[in-house]
Amino acid sequence: MTGWRRLITPRPCRLLTSTVAAGALLTTGCGVVPGLPGGSGDTVTVMTWAPDTPGAAVNMAGMPAMARTYARWINDRGGIDGHELRVLTCNEADSPTGASKCARQAVAEDVVAVVGSYSRHGRAVLAPLEAAGIPYIGGYGASADEFTSYLSYPVNGGQSALLAGNGEQLAADCDRVSLVRPDSLVGDGMPGLVDMSLTRADRPASFDIVAPEEATSYDSQAAEALKEAGDGCVTAVLGKGTETFFDSFRRLEPENSGVRISSVLGSVGQPLIDRTGGRNSPFEGAYVTGWYPESGDARWKPMRQVIRKYAFGDNRIDPDDTGVQTTWIAYTVLRTVIEALDQETITAGGVSVSLNRGTEVDTGGLTPVLRWRFQDTVGSAAYPRIVNGRVTFQVVRGGRLVADRKGFVDVTETLVDARIRG
Structure with missing residues (x-):
């Protein structure tokens, strides 16, 4: 089943689907997290997608679940530089049709980025994003297109x-x-x-x-x-x-x-x-x-603490899972870029420009320091977007x-x- 979910929204929900009974906020009605008290910036809307079908050949439900958990955590801390983080999720269904539908929904919602997502159908998702100027931050590395698209900012070498x-x-x-x-x-x-x-x-x-x-x-x-x-x-x-x-x-x-x-x-x-x-x-x-340190490494402790407090009992999120770890790192990139922009209004174009101009992202040792200037890429015609x-x-x-x-x-x-x- 293909669908999308709102985690944080000041408006009525048009469609909400869920297959996991983990937390009434996420599984009934239009899950709403209250707005930030005293927030000074506009809401930042992003999307995370992945195949989310139990029993399927590819099921990466932990990635969108981790994205929603990150939003609960960061908004509880006052948001990102005063901006409330609003996360939309989409079941990519491990199909070109599902992937394309998710990308079109991201464009329709005018998201500032697609973050920490999984798709083996890179062209189906990246073509619509490129047309709309939406950056793709920290995809899992499941398709070659992630390492060629000029709007892709991978956190690993795939x-x-x-x-x-x-x-x-x-x-x-x-x-x-x-x-x-x-x-x-x-x-x-x-x-x-x-x-x-x-x-x-x-x-x-x-x-x-x-x-x-x-x-x-x-x-x-x-x-x-x-x-x-x-x-x-x-x-x-x-x-x-x-x-x-x-x-x-x-x-x-x-x-x-x-x-x-x-x-x-x-x-x-x-x-x-x-x-x-x-x-x-x-x-x-x-x-x-x-790609990353072993799952028992102390550098994963902040992520584990967030999962323990904000996703307790959600069995979709396994801190040992590489997809969950990639989503955490990708949202670390997003947070760093928004803080570096220090603007009231965050746009997709502003995020891309910041990344292209060399905003450095320290992931706490989970990766080397990441930066996506031309001179930071590996210099390979086959993998022009790899920086790690x-x-x-x-x-x-x-x-x-x-x-x-x-x-x-x-x-x-x-x-x-x-x-x-x-």
């Missing part, structure tokens, strides 16, 4: 950075690597990024194994990956299908096998590890490449994702030099 980082992480310990990836246009670009990092470390290129994204079994691909990896590593980047692949792999893997398994955040994360047994999970010992080419190396120990290497690892050079396999 899946490309994860793959480049995954190759570098595996190169330290793996003589051979089997890469299991989708049989799709996006999947076709994956081996080139992994292999660039492997060959830089004098490792052979990965053995490329294509697989359907949402199969019920991966026995044949698992057997092939195990055979080709030898005593090396098997890495799988299949989104939701990654769990199913490693179920098949574990059934075939000989006892006491020396093979290490690996993936990237978005395909494997703390919620999946918890759901599959924690310290008894089949992912115990796995290498995982991420850093990743983190993590490993599953005792059922938790923990740091495999301290700090960020810069894969910018790989992103610039990688050649996608034809």
